[in-house]
Amino acid sequence: MVHLEVHSKNQPGEGCLRLQALRLMVVTLIVLAEHPKVLQPRYQDAIVNLGETVELECQSQGHPHPRTTWVLPDRTVVHADAPTPGRRFLILANGTLRITSATYTDRGVYKCISSNAAGADAASVHLMVAALPPVIQQLRRENITLSEGSIAYLNCSATGAPPPTISWTTPYVHRNGTLDIQSLKVTDAAFLTCIAQNEGGEAKLIIQLDVLDTIEKPRLRSPKMESLSLTVGRTLTLNCSVEGSPAPQVTWVLPGGTFFHKTDGTLVISNPALSEAGNYRCLGRNAGGQVERTVVLSPGRKPEINNRYNSPVSIISGESLQLHCLSASDPVHLTWTLPSGVVLNRPQRAGRYTVLQNGTLSIQQASVYDRGSYTCRTANEYGSSFVYEVLLNLSIKA
Numbered sequence: 001m002v003h004l005e006v007h008s009k010n011q012p013g014e015g016c017l018r019l020q021a022l023r024l025m026v027v028t029l030i031v032l033a034e035h036p037k038v039l040q041p042r043y044q045d046a047i048v049n050l051g052e053t054v055e056l057e058c059q060s061q062g063h064p065h066p067r068t069t070w071v072l073p074d075r076t077v078v079h080a081d082a083p084t085p086g087r088r089f090l091i092l093a094n095g096t097l098r099i100t101s102a103t104y105t106d107r108g109v110y111k112c113i114s115s116n117a118a119g120a121d122a123a124s125v126h127l128m129v130a131a132l133p134p135v136i137q138q139l140r141r142e143n144i145t146l147s148e149g150s151i152a153y154l155n156c157s158a159t160g161a162p163p164p165t166i167s168w169t170t171p172y173v174h175r176n177g178t179l180d181i182q183s184l185k186v187t188d189a190a191f192l193t194c195i196a197q198n199e200g201g202e203a204k205l206i207i208q209l210d211v212l213d214t215i216e217k218p219r220l221r222s223p224k225m226e227s228l229s230l231t232v233g234r235t236l237t238l239n240c241s242v243e244g245s246p247a248p249q250v251t252w253v254l255p256g257g258t259f260f261h262k263t264d265g266t267l268v269i270s271n272p273a274l275s276e277a278g279n280y281r282c283l284g285r286n287a288g289g290q291v292e293r294t295v296v297l298s299p300g301r302k303p304e305i306n307n308r309y310n311s312p313v314s315i316i317s318g319e320s321l322q323l324h325c326l327s328a329s330d331p332v333h334l335t336w337t338l339p340s341g342v343v344l345n346r347p348q349r350a351g352r353y354t355v356l357q358n359g360t361l362s363i364q365q366a367s368v369y370d371r372g373s374y375t376c377r378t379a380n381e382y383g384s385s386f387v388y389e390v391l392l393n394l395s396i397k398a
Helices: none
Strands: 034-038 043-049 054-057 060-063 067-070 077-079 087-091 097-099 107-114 119-130 132-136 141-147 151-156 158-161 163-169 180-181 190-198 201-212 216-220 226-232 236-238 242-245 250-255 259-261 268-270 278-286 290-300 313-316 321-322 335-339 354-355 361-363 373-378 386-397
Touching: 034 107, 043 054, 060 107, 067 087, 077 087, 107 373, 132 190, 141 151, 151 201, 158 190, 216 278, 216 290, 226 236, 242 278, 313 321, 335 354
Parallel strands: 034 119, 043 119, 132 201, 141 201, 226 290, 313 386
Antiparallel strands: 034 060, 054 097, 067 077, 067 107, 087 097, 107 119, 132 158, 151 180, 163 190, 190 201, 216 242, 236 268, 250 259, 250 278, 278 290, 321 361, 335 373, 354 361, 373 386
């Protein structure tokens, strides 16, 4: 803001027409500036993981636009136009301080100073640098069995910040955390512990190492290949019996690629759906090798009659006749309905009529009274059925 004042004076005793008139002009210039103001809280906390980038905000307002300066915990002053060597500390256009690849030495109080001709304002940020605790990539506990004389490479890898150091309870350790034991002996069997440590804490991996003087390759006690029908909603139990020394580890591989480790080799599928049909692979492995068994689950089908008669069927009176009703699947239920309306719903005998175990209807000493339509009905757990009719025509022998 500028304020001007103008004053004009004549010397006393002089006329306005005199050329020697002297005029005096006085100008007063006043410039007003606006005091800087930091928009962030006066004191705040911030946290960053070790090795990551963090930005500490310091936005301000004022007239003229304030200049931002940061004072680091070690009293180093960082200006916007003079970044630190290596550019790990950089002031952005809006006054924010960016710190890349944070280290533990970066912990402490950072002071932001915003200044112009009218004065200065400040705010502080307390920065904490956190470590990422170690995480071991393997299972927390493993059992490994090897034969005597073999070489053991027991891997132990871990992530964290800073990178964790790896140590074992034995001296045979590689730099990458792998434990190397040459020419195993039975006496080398032990519980081995891998420890990953950094400033954030520690993690442990326990490995039970067994050393055998003899190894028996895995052997399947179940068929190598088997096919089963899948019924929606009906629980299925798939068995995979494997023997060997040491006891083989059994793993089921599902059609979608999912793995299941089962100690007894039994895989139970509860309330299965049609989408779960497919090949189920059982893998049995130990230090001596691996065997594999496959169980094919196929959706069940409704029964279909394999034999068909050219109706009507003719027979001479007094002879015997068998009417077959054979299905490729195993029906849950089979019934024969006779021309008289009598229903035979299981293997049974009713006078001259007999239903055999395979569903065949046997008629002994047929007579003209046996003429008519015979209906075979089969059904299974899928709720569908098949109706097959045979028209029997008898002729009387002369």
